[in-house]
Amino acid sequence: MTKSTAKGTVLNFELSPEDIARSVDKMIAESKLILDKAAAETNPTFSSVIVPLASRENAQGAEYSVITFLQNVSTKKEVRDASSEAEEKLEAFEIELMMREDVYKVVRAVFDNQAEMAALGPEDRRLVEKLEEDYRRNGLALSAEKREKLGQINKRLSELGIKFSRNTNENDGRILFTREELEGLADDYFEGRATEVVDGVEKYVVTTKYPDLVPVMQAGKKEKTRKLLSTVNEQRCPENIELMQEAIALRVEAAQLLGFKTHAEFKLKEKMAKTPKEVMDFEHDMQKRLNVLAQGELKEIEGLKRADNKAAGVPYEGLYLWDHRFYSTLLKERKHNVSEDEVKQYFPMKEVTRGILDIYQKMLSLRFIRVENPPVWHDDVDMYEVWEATGDTFVGHFYLDLYPRDNKYNHAAVWPIRAGYAREDGSHEYPVAAMVANFPKPTGSTPALLKHDDAVTLLHELGHVFHGICSVTKWSRFHGTRTEGDFVEAPSQMLENWGWEPSVLRQFAVHHKTGEPIPEDLVKRLVAAKNEGAGLFNLRQVFFGLFDMAIHDTTNGEVDSKAIYNKLREEVTQFKNGDVESWGMATFGHMMGGYDAGYYGYLWSQVFSADMFASRFLKEGVDNPQTGLDYRHEILLPGGSRDASVSLEQFLGRKPNNKAFLKSIGLKLD
Numbered sequence: 001m002t003k004s005t006a007k008g009t010v011l012n013f014e015l016s017p018e019d020i021a022r023s024v025d026k027m028i029a030e031s032k033l034i035l036d037k038a039a040a041e042t043n044p045t046f047s048s049v050i051v052p053l054a055s056r057e058n059a060q061g062a063e064y065s066v067i068t069f070l071q072n073v074s075t076k077k078e079v080r081d082a083s084s085e086a087e088e089k090l091e092a093f094e095i096e097l098m099m100r101e102d103v104y105k106v107v108r109a110v111f112d113n114q115a116e117m118a119a120l121g122p123e124d125r126r127l128v129e130k131l132e133e134d135y136r137r138n139g140l141a142l143s144a145e146k147r148e149k150l151g152q153i154n155k156r157l158s159e160l161g162i163k164f165s166r167n168t169n170e171n172d173g174r175i176l177f178t179r180e181e182l183e184g185l186a187d188d189y190f191e192g193r194a195t196e197v198v199d200g201v202e203k204y205v206v207t208t209k210y211p212d213l214v215p216v217m218q219a220g221k222k223e224k225t226r227k228l229l230s231t232v233n234e235q236r237c238p239e240n241i242e243l244m245q246e247a248i249a250l251r252v253e254a255a256q257l258l259g260f261k262t263h264a265e266f267k268l269k270e271k272m273a274k275t276p277k278e279v280m281d282f283e284h285d286m287q288k289r290l291n292v293l294a295q296g297e298l299k300e301i302e303g304l305k306r307a308d309n310k311a312a313g314v315p316y317e318g319l320y321l322w323d324h325r326f327y328s329t330l331l332k333e334r335k336h337n338v339s340e341d342e343v344k345q346y347f348p349m350k351e352v353t354r355g356i357l358d359i360y361q362k363m364l365s366l367r368f369i370r371v372e373n374p375p376v377w378h379d380d381v382d383m384y385e386v387w388e389a390t391g392d393t394f395v396g397h398f399y400l401d402l403y404p405r406d407n408k409y410n411h412a413a414v415w416p417i418r419a420g421y422a423r424e425d426g427s428h429e430y431p432v433a434a435m436v437a438n439f440p441k442p443t444g445s446t447p448a449l450l451k452h453d454d455a456v457t458l459l460h461e462l463g464h465v466f467h468g469i470c471s472v473t474k475w476s477r478f479h480g481t482r483t484e485g486d487f488v489e490a491p492s493q494m495l496e497n498w499g500w501e502p503s504v505l506r507q508f509a510v511h512h513k514t515g516e517p518i519p520e521d522l523v524k525r526l527v528a529a530k531n532e533g534a535g536l537f538n539l540r541q542v543f544f545g546l547f548d549m550a551i552h553d554t555t556n557g558e559v560d561s562k563a564i565y566n567k568l569r570e571e572v573t574q575f576k577n578g579d580v581e582s583w584g585m586a587t588f589g590h591m592m593g594g595y596d597a598g599y600y601g602y603l604w605s606q607v608f609s610a611d612m613f614a615s616r617f618l619k620e621g622v623d624n625p626q627t628g629l630d631y632r633h634e635i636l637l638p639g640g641s642r643d644a645s646v647s648l649e650q651f652l653g654r655k656p657n658n659k660a661f662l663k664s665i666g667l668k669l670d
């Protein structure tokens with residue numbers, strides 16, 4: 001790929017702590033001036049009040065994002081610290097701004113002006129409605145005393161979320177194992193792995209980072225090894241228990257100040273689901289349906305473990321947390337002759353990335369250009385420009401930071417670094433997104449090889465990237481993934497399906513040594529194994545959703561999150577926790593990172609994603625360019641500028657239903 005001159009401003013990630021501090025002070029000072037001027041308006045109108053407030057979000061969004069993003073990716077501790085401190089200061093300031101009664105009064109005056117509201121376009125009108133609702137949900141309709149209390153609570157919740165995330169990012173578990181204790185792991189797992197000598201015995205360092213953890217939980221033959229590593233992972237960040245407990249109590253208090261019974265009730269009012277009852281009905285219906293699949297899966301897994309225990313001469317005592325991945329993987333290998341080790345030989349990182357980017361280029365009628373010597377935060381990071389497939393219209397750019405390193409965010413996620421929006425001069429600001437992941441690195445003579453699940457993750461996360469890149473809205477607050485929280489995953493989940501299409505897999509799955517495409521027989525076995533364990537996998541999602549609702553749909557903030565987590569996990573997933581005390585909820589970042597009372601959205605939106613794929617792409621062709629353009633224009637382009645239900649109906653040509661999802665996981669329809 002060749003280099004070109006990109007349009008739009010290229011962002012600077014080489015910030016010192018002093019740069020960050022200066023930017024924060026400048027943003028705060030500028031914001032105060034803008035809000036003071038809006039509040040002083042004697043004749044509040046859309047142009048004199050709403051436009052300046054929304055334009056501030058437009059103009060400052062990228063600077064805010066870069067500053068707060070660095071805590072997740074910078075190699076310098078002083079920069080990560082400065083980034084965390086900046087986020088805390090900026091979030092506290094934003095909370096303070098949203099508590100300004102004088103600003104709310106002029107916003108409310110515009111909102112109440114029926115004639116002006118009627119004259120506005122749909123996105124401008126939605127902007128006023130959402131802005132007024134934001135102020136009201138921040139307590140501006142409350143008494144001064146209650147408003148002050150709510151402001152204090154929101155500031156503290158922001159601090160707790162930042163501390164929780166930082167603890168999770170920087171405190172990976174670590175344990176030593178001999179080669180014998182790691183029986184079952186492929187040779188490339190050991191290449192380049194750090195070792196330590198203990199009492200004259202060489203041992204390998206294994207951490208709780210995903211590329212270390214998951215292979216052991218999937219392939220480690222020794223139950224004791226899996227149990228020890230699982231325990232290290234489940235006992236991470238004990239300091240986060242107290243942070244979560246405090247957050248739960250404060251959320252209940254805040255919701256009740258605002259006139260809601262529970263935090264879930266407060267949060268769901270803005271979602272597609274609307275009420276806790278709707279969510280609980282959905283979760284329990286799914287649990288009931290999935291149990292039908294899970295019973296058969298559990299019986300088969302139990303048979304495998306009983307046989308192992310009998311061969312080892314130890315009594316069978318049941319299935320445990322650390323058995324799930326191992327026996328599910330083993331069952332898949334035996335029933336479908338699919339070996340993760342065999343499969344990953346055909347998924348070299350370089351080819352998979354190239355192939356998946358090609359898929360997105362064709363589907364969305366775009367072209368990508370890799371930037372040579374880009375201004376990035378680490379040498380591992382690639383930067384791409386995005387252009388329309390025909391002509392020379394620039395669209396945006398994105399970054400890929402795909403390999404693990406110390407002190408880096410340790411899962412896979414996408415940051416919408418800069419939203420696209422309409423500038424005041426009528427031109428367009430170009431969006432920027434960054435994908436951060438932790439895929440296996442090259443080891444010795446072997447290139448980075450992905451599991452098939454990794455390739456599906458890459459498809460998913462890039463879906464978020466292009467939701468941002470392809471969105472075109474007037475205001476940044478509606479751009480890209482800023483949709484209802486229980487719809488935001490649907491576009492990315494829909495795109496996971498490409499990882500299971502034989503014609504698609506053959507485009508990029510090639511043997512890393514020979515270059516031969518993945519054999520047709522292996523693809524058939526892989527696809528046949530797709531729904532193996534679907535009942536148990538999705539029950540795990542139900543568990544997370546039910547835990548979320550259990551701690552957030554309560555009128556009492558003194559719930560014991562640790563006890564609820566462990567109890568529900570056994571009941572729903574049907575695997576025992578074991579005899580070791582654990583607190584897995586202390587690294588359940590979703591609960592402190594914006595998915596509180598919203599985790600159900602993963603499964604909820606999966607229903608929509610299956611419907612979109614089956615009713616349009618599967619029917620019309622996964623490589624049908626017109627279907628891809630329809631998807632781009634009806635689902636991605638509007639972002640949150642209209643209700644997600646409208647976007648879905650426009651794309652589907654009807655209201656969505658759950659038939660495609662139930663069929664996709666092997667369930668019979670009623």
